[in-house]
Every structure is written in C-alpha cells, then in structure tokens.
Amino acid sequence: MIGATIHDRSREIKSVTEFQKNIKLYVKTLKDSHTPMVLTVKGKAELVVQNAETYQELLNEVERAWFISDVNKGIQEMEARQEQNAEEALNDLRAKLAL
Numbered sequence: 523m524i525g526a527t528i529h530d531r532s533r534e535i536k537s538v539t540e541f542q543k544n545i546k547l548y549v550k551t552l553k554d555s556h557t558p559m560v561l562t563v564k565g566k567a568e569l570v571v572q573n574a575e576t577y578q579e580l581l582n583e584v585e586r587a588w589f590i591s592d593v594n595k596g597i598q599e600m601e602a603r604q605e606q607n608a609e610e611a612l613n614d615l616r617a618k619l620a621l
Contacts, residue, residue, distance in 0.1 A: 534559045538568070 534551070538561045541548050552559060558572040
C-alpha cells in the first residue's frame with residue numbers, strides 16, 4: 523500500500539490537477555521515459571500511471587516470479603517426499619470426483 527509520501531526518486535510525482543492541465547506533455551514524458559508517474563490528490567499518492575509497454579513488462583516479470591515460486595515449491599515438496607506416484611494421484615482424483 524502506498525502511503526501519503528513517496529520517497530522513490532526514480533518516479534516523477536505530480537498532482538492530478540497538474541497532470542490534467544498538461545496531459546499531452548506528461549503522456550509524451552511517460553512514453554519516452556518508461557518511468558512511472560505518481561499522481562497525488564491533496565498531497566497524498568493516489569494513482570500511478572505508466573506507458574503500456576512498461577506495464578506489460580512489469581506484468582511479465584510478476585508472472586515469471588510466480589512461476590519460479592511455484593517451481594521452487596514443487597521442488598521443496600519433492601525433496602520432502604510429499605510427492606505421490608501416478609497411481610496414487612489417480613486414485614485420489616477418482617475419490618474426489620466420486621468416480
């Protein structure tokens with residue numbers, strides 16, 4: 523959760539009012555810089571805007587992190603001998619589905 527102040531110097535911070543007044547300039551800045559911009563309302567951070575390409579890259583990184591986390595969990599379970607053989611897995615699945 524973003525608090526009332528942002529200390530990350532890598533982001534521009536502007537008020538929503540300022541952004542609205544100069545939207546063409548700030549849209550160009552966002553496209554060129556690939557850096558998010560924090561928008562404030564009454565001095566409090568409320569929104570973050572960024573160009574679509576950079577946002578997609580962020581989503582891709584999050585997806586990769588989740589995948590790596592899931593793979594690591596699977597490895598840990600296997601190492602802890604929590605895996606089951608295929609026949610046991612099918613029997614469990616049949617029982618869950620009442621087949």
